[in-house]
Amino acid sequence: MDAKLKALIDQSEKIVFFGGAGVSTESGIPDFRGVDGLYRQKYDYPPETILSHEFFFSHTEEFYRFYRDKMLCLDAQPNPAHLALARLEREGKLTAVVTQNIDGLHQRAGSRQVFELHGSVLRNHCTRCGHAFGVEAITDCTGVPRCPCGGVIKPDVVLYGENLDDAVVSGAVAAIAACDLLIIGGTSLSVWPAAGLIDYCHGKIALINRTPTPADRRADLLLHGAIGEILGD
């Protein structure tokens, strides 16, 4: 781990991690706005359009083509960043992970208190009867996945144009407001309202990202680089 970050962690007792897609790029999952991100690849529609509430219901088959191809990365494994955060929680230093990611890798690494602001690809539900499904409901078929009741199955992922879950936001805000160190990492801080949650922090801020972010000047410690290398052993 980076020595300056380790010193800050050693001085802190209630650490919260706030992260995004950059946390999982070292697990092989592309981010949106990084150098190899999905926004630099060419599709018939921009990713924000495909991943929107309106598009899901108007072009469901096309949504699922993109979603299965690009958003479901079920073979990905936690990387040293996920593992280091899980270890800090086990050691009683870290109280919560607040993530914009939908890949479930923090929990796979062993983190328990995870606020998934944008939901998870691992959970799905029927838009007609509300029945809950695992990810197999999406992977074990082609085309538009349907519930036995005939309704379309939708991932429990917050699409553009949808609201965040109130309980998840409240939990995340409470954890951030109570922390003495907020480690922000692997996020461009450009997706709202998620990015605004860091404003609830009254403690110190350490920021780890490959590229500059709007919060760089607020950071007590700013580290530009790969988060797995910076946080890992």
Ligand code: NAD
């Ligand atoms: P983003 O793509 O906007 O930004 C990612 C940031 O991480 C970039 O600034 C990039 O420079 C940085 N980065 C990439 N790899 C890094 C690394 N190894 N170490 C340090 N920094 C690294 O991502 P965002 O801010 O999370 O917003 C995008 C939205 O897309 C989120 O809402 C998220 O739900 C969704 N998304 C999730 C996943 C996932 O679950 N893994 C993947 C892609 C997009």
